[in-house]
Amino acid sequence: MDFAYKNVLIWGYGISGHAVEKILIDIDAEYKILDESLKISGGNFISHISKKDILQFDLVVLSPAVDYNRKELVYARDKGVEVISEIEFGYMFLEPQTQIIAVTGTNGKTTTTHLIYQLLERSGYRVAEMGNIGKPLSDAYGIKYDYIVIELSSFQLLGVSTFRSDISIFLNIAADHIDRHKTFENYFNAKLNIFNNQNRSNYAIINGEDERLRNLKKVNATKVYYGNCPKSKYKLDGSVILKDNKELCDLSTYTIPPVLYQDITLLFVVGDVLDILASDIIEMLPTFEFLPHRCEYVTKINSITFYNDSKATNIHASKACIDSINSSHILLLLGGKNKELNFKEFIANIPDKVNKIIAFGAYGKQIYKLKKYNNKITFYYYKTLAEAMEKLPNVWDGVDTVLLSPACASFDEFMSYAARGDYYKNSVIQLRDKYDKEKI
Numbered sequence: 117m118d119f120a121y122k123n124v125l126i127w128g129y130g131i132s133g134h135a136v137e138k139i140l141i142d143i144d145a146e147y148k149i150l151d152e153s154l155k156i157s158g159g160n161f162i163s164h165i166s167k168k169d170i171l172q173f174d175l176v177v178l179s180p181a182v183d184y185n186r187k188e189l190v191y192a193r194d195k196g197v198e199v200i201s202e203i204e205f206g207y208m209f210l211e212p213q214t215q216i217i218a219v220t221g222t223n224g225k226t227t228t229t230h231l232i233y234q235l236l237e238r239s240g241y242r243v244a245e246m247g248n249i250g251k252p253l254s255d256a257y258g259i260k261y262d263y264i265v266i267e268l269s270s271f272q273l274l275g276v277s278t279f280r281s282d283i284s285i286f287l288n289i290a291a292d293h294i295d296r297h298k299t300f301e302n303y304f305n306a307k308l309n310i311f312n313n314q315n316r317s318n319y320a321i322i323n324g325e326d327e328r329l330r331n332l333k334k335v336n337a338t339k340v341y342y343g344n345c346p347k348s349k350y351k352l353d354g355s356v357i358l359k360d361n362k363e364l365c366d367l368s369t370y371t372i373p374p375v376l377y378q379d380i381t382l383l384f385v386v387g388d389v390l391d392i393l394a395s396d397i398i399e400m401l402p403t404f405e406f407l408p409h410r411c412e413y414v415t416k417i418n419s420i421t422f423y424n425d426s427k428a429t430n431i432h433a434s435k436a437c438i439d440s441i442n443s444s445h446i447l448l449l450l451g452g453k454n455k456e457l458n459f460k461e462f463i464a465n466i467p468d469k470v471n472k473i474i475a476f477g478a479y480g481k482q483i484y485k486l487k488k489y490n491n492k493i494t495f496y497y498y499k500t501l502a503e504a505m506e507k508l509p510n511v512w513d514g515v516d517t518v519l520l521s522p523a524c525a526s527f528d529e530f531m532s533y534a535a536r537g538d539y540y541k542n543s544v545i546q547l548r549d550k551y552d553k554e555k556i
């Protein structure tokens with residue numbers, strides 16, 4: 117392609133920054149790298165940048181970890197410097213025959229992306245899954261894919277301008293990342309960028325159960341709805357998927373977590389758009405792999421069932437897992453680093469099946485103080501998840517389920533939600549082994 121930029125700044129040198137650099141080297145473009153955590157100066161690296169210095173660049177490519185609204189970047193945009201996300205940069209270099217399926221929403225993005233990837237792979241297409249799922253779009257450079265399924269966060273969508281997907285999927289919307297976006301409206305508007313540049317030949321697949329999504333006006337693509345609304349061809353009745361109000365399949369006959377039933381329903385909608393037969397999808401269902409840390413069954417200790425939902429880093433995700441679990445007495449592990457979300461309403465209206473809450477982590481004490489808003493629940497507080505797991509046997513009497521669904525980020529105690537989930541699962545297994553030995 118004709119790359120018109122003369123001097124590029126790569127801001128953030130993680131996996132996305134490395135992928136951008138490989139392309140710039142291949143096309144012999146001038147560039148610098150800024151990653152404040154590395155504190156490296158010299159060669160292609162700079163360790164900091166001023167408002168004045170940033171004007172030497174005509175393109176800035178951002179890692180998702182870099183705040184799009186930093187003062188230096190706002191100044192640069194005002195002065196005519198183009199500031200884009202790695203997604204927009206990678207899009208510039210895609211092979212022309214590659215079709216894009218883009219997925220966003222507050223919750224379920226990674227699961228949906230991975231399921232669609234499996235659907236296409238099992239249907240014989242050359243396909244990749246990229247974006248927020250962990251692989252930068254720039255890694256597609258020079259590779260001829262039929263489809264790329266891209267998970268898109270609000271941070272990545274802030275920096276797109278020409279990016280256009282053949283199919284855009286918007287799963288749901290609830291308050292999240294308010295610490296970065298400042299308001300819910302800013303967060304929602306960033307997500308809506310997924311529909312940018314689409315036309316009537318493209319598709320926008322929308323969750324019709326969400327009124328804000330169902331009534332979107334500024335969408336130029338052909339709208340297709342899923343979920344239980346009048347415009348949906350595929351609906352979910354308990355565990356049964358309906359097609360045109362007739363039973364298509366009963367998901368309870370498969371080893372699929374109930375919290376994922378809506379995601380499976382969406383697969384049939386995607387299949388319709390891509391001309392993949394519903395009967396073929398049903399045949400594939402036993403082969404699908406489900407990602408860990410999402411309402412994941414761990415084990416049983418005595419008569420108590422343990423679930424790991426560490427991926428639930430906001431209130432909306434935690435509630436979805438609680439609702440999906442068939443239990444009447446849940447002990448919920450809740451806490452971590454809050455993302456400026458409002459827990460008061462969540463605690464006041466939490467389903468009756470939750471009768472004990474262990475609050476832990478950086479926001480744990482604040483959650484514990486909210487016990488005055490729900491006197492049906494017994495609350496406990498521990499400083500860390502490690503301490504909570506140590507004391508767990510002292511407080512689990514009278515429950516049939518223990519659920520880690522923190523509704524908070526993990527970064528107070530762990531490097532990622534996966535590290536937190538793995539720690540929880542290992543702790544549960546150790547407890548199980550201890551109790552099994554005591555029975556001998």
